[in-house]
Amino acid sequence: MASDLKRPIMPTKTPAWVAAMRQGLRGQNGEGWMVRDIRGRIQLTCRFDDGQRSSAVTELPWSGASQADLLALAARIKPMVAAGKTVKESVALLSSTPTGADGATDWPEVAEAFRKHKLNSGQVSERTWRRNYSRHVNRAVALLTTKPKPTSGPGLLKAMVETHFPEGKGSGLTDRRTCIQYLAQMLRFAVDDCGADQRWLPPADLKLLIGMRAKKKALTTPIKDDQITRLLEGTTDPRWRTAIGLVACFGLRPVELHLLSVNGQLLHCDYRKRTGQCPEGTPPRDIVGLDPIGQEGLSANLLAVLAEQGDEALPTGCRGPRAGDAFYLHCNRSEVFAQLKEETASTPRTDGSGDKLVPYSLRHGYALRAHEVYGITPRRAAALMGHSLETHSSTYGAWTDREMVESTLADVQAQVERRRLEALVR
Numbered sequence: 507m508a509s510d511l512k513r514p515i516m517p518t519k520t521p522a523w524v525a526a527m528r529q530g531l532r533g534q535n536g537e538g539w540m541v542r543d544i545r546g547r548i549q550l551t552c553r554f555d556d557g558q559r560s561s562a563v564t565e566l567p568w569s570g571a572s573q574a575d576l577l578a579l580a581a582r583i584k585p586m587v588a589a590g591k592t593v594k595e596s597v598a599l600l601s602s603t604p605t606g607a608d609g610a611t612d613w614p615e616v617a618e619a620f621r622k623h624k625l626n627s628g629q630v631s632e633r634t635w636r637r638n639y640s641r642h643v644n645r646a647v648a649l650l651t652t653k654p655k656p657t658s659g660p661g662l663l664k665a666m667v668e669t670h671f672p673e674g675k676g677s678g679l680t681d682r683r684t685c686i687q688y689l690a691q692m693l694r695f696a697v698d699d700c701g702a703d704q705r706w707l708p709p710a711d712l713k714l715l716i717g718m719r720a721k722k723k724a725l726t727t728p729i730k731d732d733q734i735t736r737l738l739e740g741t742t743d744p745r746w747r748t749a750i751g752l753v754a755c756f757g758l759r760p761v762e763l764h765l766l767s768v769n770g771q772l773l774h775c776d777y778r779k780r781t782g783q784c785p786e787g788t789p790p791r792d793i794v795g796l797d798p799i800g801q802e803g804l805s806a807n808l809l810a811v812l813a814e815q816g817d818e819a820l821p822t823g824c825r826g827p828r829a830g831d832a833f834y835l836h837c838n839r840s841e842v843f844a845q846l847k848e849e850t851a852s853t854p855r856t857d858g859s860g861d862k863l864v865p866y867s868l869r870h871g872y873a874l875r876a877h878e879v880y881g882i883t884p885r886r887a888a889a890l891m892g893h894s895l896e897t898h899s900s901t902y903g904a905w906t907d908r909e910m911v912e913s914t915l916a917d918v919q920a921q922v923e924r925r926r927l928e929a930l931v932r
Contacts, residue, residue, distance in 0.1 A: 523570030543568040562594035585704045599701040611702045613650040620692045642685045659693040659706040683716045726862045728870035731798035733846050740842030745821045755795045755805040757872025757891045761830030768813040788892050837865040873902045
């Protein structure tokens with residue numbers, strides 16, 4: 507009778523190598539990390555504090571010989587999961603990471619992937635990549651593929667500064683700043699999209715690498731309204747008179763000339779200025795024309811010409827993305843502009859706005875006219891010019907702050923006088 511009873515199933519003892527693998531994983535990644543056998547391969551699982559799980563079946567065979575590879579894989583996956591990726595996404599990303607024969611990150615492949623990402627996402631054009639990004643990226647790849655190689659993101663950026671900007675060269679200036687910012691973008695892309703190790707992340711604060719300017723650059727001065735008249739009268743080509751008039755009357759960046767249209771009584775500009783603080787670019791804007799003194803009606807006339815002729819109203823060089831270069835070249839070749847530069851240098855302004863006249867001074871002149879002639883507030887002027895109030899104040903504070911104080915004093919005095927008169931009436 508007893509022989510007919512089923513014998514109880516005894517639990518299978520966990521192999522020692524499995525116990526060791528699980529213990530090693532928990533010790534390295536934490537209690538929530540687990541492994542098990544799925545059809546002869548290791549499944550890696552992360553259990554979160556709320557009980558939810560994220561898993562992926564790896565290519566590693568279910569055997570004791572895989573322990574070292576598993577721990578290495580789990581160590582790389584842990585920060586990726588902490589950053590929001592699933593275990594499956596992390597495993598897939600690492601399996602597609604460009605690597606060389608020695609298993610290290612293939613930086614030329616990463617650089618090419620970064621280029622395609624920037625172009626395909628619409629963040630930059632092919633021309634912008636060639637002019638702004640490629641030189642810095644190629645230099646970085648050269649450092650990463652030549653011994654002694656940097657071993658981390660901060661190490662690469664430091665090596666770039668030491669190699670290409672030695673002894674503080676370019677500190678705080680555009681070339682060094684964009685170099686560090688562009689390479690920081692590439693390093694984040696390498697980690698987030700190519701599965702490079704977390705040690706390649708750039709530092710959160712790039713200020714020390716970018717550096718500070720040794721001294722404040724010389725201020726350029728706004729052009730005076732009578733100088734605008736002389737410049738227009740001394741320009742024989744009607745298309746260049748139109749270009750100069752548009753920059754002066756609407757406070758344009760010269761590069762914006764190729765992206766203009768007429769919107770009723772306003773000039774519409776589709777240009778987007780991209781900066782590190784505003785990578786998506788400034789929004790398109792409508793601009794109110796501010797006629798220089800002695801040129802009343804000029805803004806309306808320019809809008810009429812542009813509405814009738816479109817791009818044909820402008821010089822050929824100002825109809826494309828190199829409009830700014832063409833505008834600068836024309837001004838620097840102009841005999842009248844050269845005379846104005848000499849006069850400005852010999853009679854500098856006394857309000858702190860400098861004594862150097864440059865083509866960009868036509869844009870500065872718009873800002874000065876907005877405050878001194880038309881009484882426009884700094885906030886509204888900044889919006890018309892397509893930059894932030896902070897930028898406007900830092901650039902034009904030499905006179906806007908003074909104007910604001912004087913205006914405030916006049917308003918206070920007017921209020922005091924009004925109240926005094928009201929008290930007398932009573």
